[in-house]
Amino acid sequence: MATQWSTFPIEFRGGLISNLSPLQQGANAVGSATILQNFEVSKEGGYTKIQGYEKWDDNEVPGSGAVLGVKVVNNGEVLAVRSNGSVSVVQHSSGTGWTSKLTMAANGGKVRFAEFNFGAGHKVLMVDGTNYPAVFDDSANTVTSISGFADVQGADHVAVFKSTVFYAKGTNLYFTAPSDYEDFSAANGGGVINIAHQITGLAVFRDQLIVFSRNSIKRITGNTVSDFNVAPITDRIGCINGDTIQEVGGDIMYAAPDGIRLLSATDRIGDFGLDVASDPIAKDAYTFLQSTSEFSSLVLREKAQYRIFAYAASEQSSAARGLCATKSISQGASGMQWSTLKGIKAFCSDSKYTEAFDETTIFANNDGYVYELDTGSNFDGEIIEAIYESPYMPITDPQMRKTFYKMTLYAEPTGNMELDVNIKYDFDTSTNTGVVQPATFTVSSTGDAVFIFGDPSTVFGTATFGGSLDKVYNNNLVGSGKTISIRIEDGSADPSFTLDTALLEYRQNDRQ
DSSP, rough: OOOEEEEEEEEEEEBBSSSSSSSHHHHHOTTTTTTTEEEOOEEEEEEEEOEEEEEEESSSSSSEEEEEEEEETTTTEEEEEEEETTEEEEEEEEEEEEEEEEESSOOOOOOOEEOOOOOOOOEEEEEEOSSEEEEEETTEEEEEEOSOOGOOOTOOEEEEEETTTEEEEETTEEEEEOSSSSSSGGGTTTTEEEEOOEEEEEEETHHHHHHHSSOOOEEEESSSSTEEEEEEESSSSOHHHHHEEEEETEEEEEETTTEEEEEEEOOSTTOOOEEETTTHHHHHHHHHHHHEEEEEEEEEETTTEEEEEOOTTTTTTGOOOEEEEESSSSSSGGGEEOOOOOOOOSSSEEEEEETOOOOEEEEEEEOEEEEEEEESSSSSTTEEEEEEEEOOOOOOTTTTTTEEEEEEEEEEEEOOOOOEEEEEEEGSSSSSSOOOOOOEEEEOSSSSSOOOOTTOOOOTTTTTSSSHHHHHHHHOOOOESSEEEEEEEEEEEEOOEEEEEEEEEEEEOOOO
């Protein structure tokens, strides 16, 4: 009599989860991950290995210590600020060397930026918590200091709202006359608002300026000094670091004392939802936020993705950690799916859609270089260590033993792919001698290789272009257990690939 086999599908979806017990996750969140490192949740489905990064400019930003701030100005144009002796210097690059644009009076802290155009061309404001604010004029390619108003010296946050520039310093918000970035005259419409708490960040959200402190969030509405109004959103929770604030798909994400939260508009006019978006990864988020006091963040708009990086100056780049969230529905924390990042050391970062409708994402740390993120298949020559590990899945009854015969992996490689796959039974037990853990096996792409025009390895008459790559990989399995987990690893500089679905073929045995 033929053996009756059954098929169990595993759709790779749900992202990283760490707020469920192992058996609950395996039974109720099949396809989610207990480890999802250097993968991103794809909006088209599945888990995609992240792309790498490479140097934006092969030349180091002149100076010493960490690069204090980076800003994408236009397509192929970047600003960077770095200490040089006892002063900070604003540098400009188009990708082929750095040019000094302004020497500040003293060494400053982390630099934050805001863009505007009041009719006289595109400009970029910058503040560093020590010096006077400065402005980059894109058309003139110059940087000048804004030193006409002593109260804004040492401002550490800046935002442009309703054609008015707001500079945050301590508990005060100093704002300019309309359509003027350096006129603070009360007669012309300038002024100051006291928030009563140390301001940790600013964000423009629709027709409101959101003002974050550590223990509160307020909003400013109105158009000019005559009708600016300050109202609380909450007085119970705030933002611990302004460099974590980003708008993602119509919501504001930021790091709070209890996790990474989402400030989102609700159906009620003027109301907000304050969800803890990192609840599915509560353990990972807590460890991550406790690891340092220095963070940076950016968004990848085409992927509806938020990335936050923890920074420690003494840490090697290969050990640097981050979190990645992909937004899959229009509003609310329930649509956020998470993974972890490893190998991206970022003290400051920025991303922007440029005039060419290309998104440029950059970051920098204390090695002095500015890097372009989400490009290539390695970390500036180093491998990308990507790991997926599933929860232990009972499949049917967690007390019934199953014999496993075959795993079919559906994947979408974009080039060479070689994965190490581990099958683990019964929570990887070491005390039950009746359970044999199978050896690691390899899944490799066997279709036509992919060649890139102009690459040194591409040889005329030998290279194949436009070939197809295998997407279905059949592998025999051995062993049996009551629960099963799959671990897939890629520690290479091979191109990105997507894990789509896995099928397990098994036979369920009698109850023992």
